[in-house]
Amino acid sequence: MIDPCGFCGQSGHPVKLVKQKRTFQPQSSCPQAISFSLGVAANSSKASPSTNAPIHCQLCPVSSGDCAIFWKYNVHQHVTSSHDTSYESLLAGFAKEIKISQLEKEHFRIPLDLIDNSVQDDSNATAVASTSQNLLMKRRHQTLQGNTGSKRSKKV
Known part of the structure; x- marks a missing residue:
């Protein structure tokens, strides 16, 4: 999978950052899309471990526009x-x-043997992103099914 969706994990749901007032809001055609704060998503916590949010690739030319927006884990x-x-x-x-912090990895309970703390090399980044994406999808599915008692945010 080349660029999995941060909401559902499938391909084919590109993400954009749309300016609303003074902030940017993620926008996607994904049926699982929810609205969330990019500022809140930037910090991992036990209650909300994922920092996977759309970011602009600073290496892509400015003319790339929405083509240069990727989920952090990708x-x-x-x-x-x-x-x-x-x-x-x-x-x-x-x-x-784009760094995935040690604390975030711990919040996702990623096995220590999959974590290389020296440098985020390709295999480590892929393992962390895949494991984190799978756990995030499981938690979102549970939320949608009502297993966590939390209410779902409005669709983006």
């Missing part, structure tokens, strides 16, 4: 497959924006 794969650069040579701010 950006590393995009960078390594589409740009002639290594993870270590990314701009400091961009590298920080």
Whole structure:
């Protein structure tokens, strides 16, 4: 799967960031899409462990527009497959924006043997993204089924 949707995990649901007042709001054709705050999604917590949110690839030309928007968990794969650069040579701010923190990995209960804390290499990024995506999809499915007692946000 080249660019799985951050809502359902399937391909074919590109995401955009649409400016609304002073902030950007994710927008997708995914039937599982919900509205959420990008600011809140930027911080992992036990209650909301995922920081998977749409971000702009800072290596893509500005003229790319919506084509340069990727889910955070997919950006590393995009960078390594589409740009002639290594993870270590990314701009400091961009590298920080796409980094999956140790705390987030712990919140997702990713097995320690799948986590390489030295550098987020391709295999580690793929394992973390895949494991995190699967856990996130399971939790969202439970929420939609009413198993967590929380209410679903309005569709995007």
